[in-house]
Amino acid sequence: MTRRLFPLVALLVLAASVAGAQTSRWVERTKADVRAGRGSYFDVVDTVLKGEQVEIVRSEARWLSVRTPRAKVGWVFEAALATQPVSGGTSDFLKLAPGDASTSATAASAGAKGLYAEDYARAKGFDYSVVSWIEETQVTAAEMERFISAGRLRGAGDPR
DSSP: OHHHHHHHHHHHHHHHHHHHHOEEEEEEEEEEEEEEESTTTEEEEEEETTEEEEEEEEEEEEEEEOOOOTEEEEEEEGEEEEOOOOOOOSTTTGSOOOOOOTTTHHHHHHHHHHHHHHHHHHHOOOOOHHHHHHHHHOOOOHHHHHHHHTOOOOOOOOOO
């Protein structure tokens, strides 16, 4: 009986240790916005800075649900986090920038592109008013979720 009980107890201890183990990641970018949902259109619930440790709650489609050092829970794209500790940044320059200016390799140049995009579109004969309408139209995260869940997205050439 003792021979049967020992493996069972060992298995239970192992299962408890695995369940209790918390996975951590470290912020690899200057800063990363923690969002209310899986997507850049969701509201920012917290911002984590380079070197900060976050606890992984769960993973879904390359997005990680994390608990921040300030006990906020939200979603971060996995590329913003490292599996090994990262030393904090030495400059506060991008940390103070609004939005997620430092969370993408192309974000720094995105603002400058807007200066030339309208002139380019007009020179090529495109109607730039569509871009202005999109920028001015506010869609809430809840509206976007309803739209996506209703299945109204379709690919090019889809006759539905």
